[in-house]
Amino acid sequence: LYIAKNLMEKRRLHVCLTPALLPTFNVEEYVVVVIDILRATTSMCVAFGHKVASITPVETVEECAALKAQGMLAAAERNGEMVPGFDFGNSPFSYMKPDLAGKHLALTTTNGTLALHQAHQLGAQKIVIGAFTNMSTLNQWLLAQNTSVLLLCSGWKQRLNMEDTIFAGAVARTIGHHYDSMDDAAQVARTFFWSANLQKRRFFERSSHYTRLVHLNLQEDVKFCMKKDTFHVLPIFENGRLLDMMAPDYAQLHAAAVQ
């Protein structure tokens, strides 16, 4: 029995504080959670909460424009602002529309979509989307997987940011004790979340990204992005696009995707 226990694969919970550190991980050993709280992964969850059929995350504005030309709805954000000529920017509120249901959406953002593609290129076992918006759904699903987890913070242009670190810490604090080990980054994030939790707003107000957003008058976005469990969704990256595993027709869409 003792030997059997040691032979069992250890499940680890690790945190990658910015995509610049991703090459230091053996990405193929993990289920990767892409985190971009302000605002890409929050907005993705909101879009799925409004029953969008799929989201195709692309790296460049040009790719996004090409998919729009093919008839998809398209969202493009750069440096916190909506790129002119697209249907949506990056505000979660712009996705709160009933007419999104059943539509296919293309999306590019400054940090989040880039982090997702890096994780894909480095061979992540699975890639899912995390935000406070779907935190409990995410945590439950992660625990049901028999794998190590890498919480990948998108940060801001290869640097760490507070809000993604806080979310990674919130996940580590909630489910970390179910894992065999955490790395030092998970410990730092967990402690940071714990300190920030009682005074979350104050922390966001100190964050460099918050300052950028406030400059753009997006305080309401920030407040929404901090709210837990708004939607029971879990976007997963499959064959180049995100599908919601919690959608009633997921099995059907998944089957179509893998054909």
Place this chain on the structure above:
Amino acid sequence: LYIAKNLMEKRRLHVCLTPALLPTFNVEEYVVVVIDILRATTSMCVAFGHKVASITPVETVEECAALKAQGMLAAAERNGEMVPGFDFGNSPFSYMKPDLAGKHLALTTTNGTLALHQAHQLGAQKIVIGAFTNMSTLNQWLLAQNTSVLLLCSGWKQRLNMEDTIFAGAVARTIGHHYDSMDDAAQVARTFFWSANLQKRRFFERSSHYTRLVHLNLQEDVKFCMKKDTFHVLPIFENGRLLDMMAPDYAQLHAAAVQ
């Protein structure tokens, strides 16, 4: 006056949590503090506290052996252990010897010397050595410089570690309010230090590097490395070697070095 104030260069306090993130900074804008608490920068401070004349940090064991062959004292550590055939490993206690006085030392370590050379190659304005051992001397000197500061954590093999993050946070907490801005990494480190401060030992015990050191029976080293202001020294990197700016003969050694 308003214009004059805006034209004045802003002094920023930034934290680089691992050398892997160093290329994301314009290193030439900063005075860089190299941090490797367990144990390279701590040991360097101890050696200068025992009046070593200079320390030449080198990247490889081979370079270190070559300098030893030329008659220098030499210290080499890899993965926490002393490399056989050298005079010292990386324990601060091994440098507490009166016969170090006036000697020239060559040194290579797993993480700290590498971080120092990266900062040098990327054109740091000045490079100094920080540890709890010389923390107040370091802080006073930093405040006297009219420049931005980058606290460079050596980490462990390109990953973040707790003890370097805690020290960066301790510095940010002590002198951060004198700077015009801090980045999100500095905020995270500062908060982490604050949480860790009351229970420092417990934090170190969770750290992955501590676990490695305990395995090597080095608890006494860890205790020493956490102690503040043991020596009034401030090593600076000049012309390929470290000199102690607080040494009575520093001006003389410096003049010789720049000739």
